[in-house]
Amino acid sequence: MSTYKILKVWQKSMKLVTTIYIETKCFPKEEIYGLTSQIRRASISIPSNIAEGYGREGKNDYLRFLNIAMSSLFELQAQVEIGKNLMFLTENSFNTIYDDTRELERMLSSFIRTIKNSK
Secondary structure: OHHHHHHHHHHHHHHHHHHHHHHHOOHHHHHOHHHHHHHHHHHHHHHHHHHHOOHHHHOHHHHHHHHHHHHHHHHHHHHHHHHOOOOOOOOHHHHHHHHHHHHHHHHHHHHHHHHOOOO
């Protein structure tokens, strides 16, 4: 692989960041330093850690960053549910985001297994 940008899991995570930014624009202004910021930072952490891990030497270091990306994904799933419960996200928006995160979770899990099993 010549660059992390060709990884489907990275591309999907970048699309998710865009979706998150669009959907959190309508969050209450008093949440700009609270939930809005947390959700955005968690979403940004996913492609960032995939990219950072790619640049590291050694499989174990790469896996550490991929696992951080996975942790950020789980954090994001919890936070968007909080956004839905507080009625900052519509049911439809929540379902779209949650479905995207579940697909990304499967992709990232598969990618981690592939890296673990590589020589």
